[in-house]
Amino acid sequence: MNRREIRTVLGNMRPDLYDHELEGDHTNDLEEGAQRLQGLMKQIPDLTVDVRDVIADGDKVVVQAVWSGTNAASQKKVEFHGFVQWRIVDGKFAERWATVTPVVEIPEGAKVW
Template identity: 35%
Template sequence: MANTPEQNNAVCVEFFDTAWNTGNVRADLLTADAVDHSFVGGKAKSEPGVGSFQHIVGMFRHAMPDIHLTMLDQIYAADKVVHRWSLTGTDTGGVMGMPPSGKQLTFTGTTTVRMADGKIAERWANVDELGLLQQLGVVPPPPGA
């Protein structure tokens, strides 16, 4: 029997809250062949398994050990869950391969998940990398900002 949309959302909230806020990427909430469709640093990749999820969370948690995820919106229907979120943290380890800035950063994004048998089967994320790069001073802010 398939999970309800509400149950699917609860699984996603548990997975992402635990992963980002504690660093514990719970493989038990992923299908064995879960695919993380990431686009980070201008490179698209799709990798199956828990390792890809661990890599992306680990990369940001290394750069910002005090990183904290806040869910801003939760939308769910059938086997899809969409979260709009905000991440904040202090850049002490160097974000996206850049030298540490020591800056407090805040960036937002949207994650879409496809569920299968009560577990996360696929994840797509859109992150405001431009806003992040502007906060780091790598890209100038828009005129008049």
């Protein structure tokens, strides 16, 4: 993500990636995923991901990360953070569970999560 290589990110996912989200569980359309990532990077052009922790066990990996940058419209610093669990099949992400906070503005001088 930090290199803005959306195709590389999506190349690590199976085409039948199953996503467990608040909007409902569904098979993820990789092109739709690419469009969502592009939209996020347009909204936050300097978006970076800071991986804080990774735990792996068998075919599962859990990642704790903070996503931050500058909102293009407001020019204010923003962040969101959370945990994502992936199930891996044949070296690619096959299933995803995520708990992620909403994007919020970060006041000047505030400590980030």
